[in-house]
Amino acid sequence: MLQVQQLVKHFDGIRAVDGVSFEVLPGQCVALIGPNGAGKSTTFACIAGQYPLTGGHIAWKGVALEGLSPQARLQHGVARTFQVAQVFEALTVLQNVQLAAQAQRGLWAISAFKGLSGQMREPALALLAQTGLEALAAQDALSLPYGAKKRLELAVALAARPQLLLLDEPAAGLAGPERASLMQLVKGLAGQGMTVLYTEHNMDAVAGVADRVLVLIEGKLAAQGSFDEISRDPVVRSRYLGEAAGEAAGEGVSHA
Template sequence: MSLLSVRGLTKDFGGNRAVDGVSFDLRPGELLALIGPNGAGKSTTFNMVGGQLPASAGSVKLNGAELLGLPSRRIAQLGVGRTFQIAATFSSLTVRENVQMALLAHHRKVFSFWRSAARQYAAEADALLGQVGMREQAARPCSELAYGDVKRVELAMSLAAAPTLLLMDEPTAGMAPAERNALVGLVKQLVTERNLAVLFTEHSMDVVFAYADRVIVLARGSLIAQGSVDEVRRDAKVQEVYFGTGKTFGAHAQEAGPA
């Protein structure tokens, strides 16, 4: 049964159709990659699903509830978490405090002074940090962390609201290969443990083919292929869009450019 159902999603910018009738489903416990070359429309599609960009037409339903037209905050309250291409953390706060802030926002608590909030949800924050391998660094300022660890903190923050759907925009951007694999491997583990549905955009084909359960491919605003990693890897249209005829992902995975 689908958790997320996208039908006929369309976006026009003036006379230019950036996304043209895209449809796909996402089930609980599934890691779905959204890929495409430059100008394919994947960022536009991603931002319409998350509520950052209004759609011109179509439908985006979570457990049967329409998301289009709702503000991002309301979409988050319905069970949609999000991480960003550039990690959204507070560098002046500690690792634990960042997650506490996310928990406070989820519980709709507002404090005039951080000192009043510092004792709130500390145990819950540490539990989330434990899930992403950052419990031992809870007291460190985020400003001292390596970038890969900052992305782990952001992931813990996105889990604060116990989402059923997690949207991840270029989660490995700016990361070394070892960091990329460690982060997406962690996400894959969380997908299984939490029965979480994850939609992510990604330019690293090695990451996509190693961890995605299914892949959807956009080109010039249209969905040109979807299926398992092997099905998409073998698809002649996908190969031509990325590399020209005759080439395969297996030999040229690293040549794919960013969105």
């Protein structure tokens, strides 16, 4: 499981995260939400390896993650995506996934590009089919619409065969139907046994998707539970979700 214990992160004396603790069990899909400045992005970045910790402990399957680079975390089965999709725009959709699959086998940098078209083709095509991109395999990533780029970034992350998938606002920038489709894909990954932790602003990407929701407010864990439970929490309603929280699942309310 993922264990976060008394996580603390300071920036020049500002306590961005102040003693946050939680666990994510294998096969769970957990959303990390909160208002702007609540510390959720910082918490996520600490887990992903972008920021060193000021204090606390992070472990995945008993392995301490603090001090490990993002690449070292990948070797322990921890992969991530970014809020703004990051793909290799000079490559085709298929080549993006082939390169990621090769990199997982230890073939890096220039050597990874040699003979790329013939490497890991079938596994890459299978991932494109899983993420709904098979018909776009030969298209340059640069020309993809944004929703397809988000799916491609997910396929690239999956090429590393992660056991823990960290998604930084996977639905950001997507229209309602695209958002719903992508989040059902994410939910399905957890249903297949992958552990998923994601940050999100859109409540319709949380309701009906996340098994559990963690709410950060002012750097502290203010509430956790199912979406229905946290939407009834008086502190969460007053400080973040508002009176419309209970309608989010049914009406697709989005809170930026």
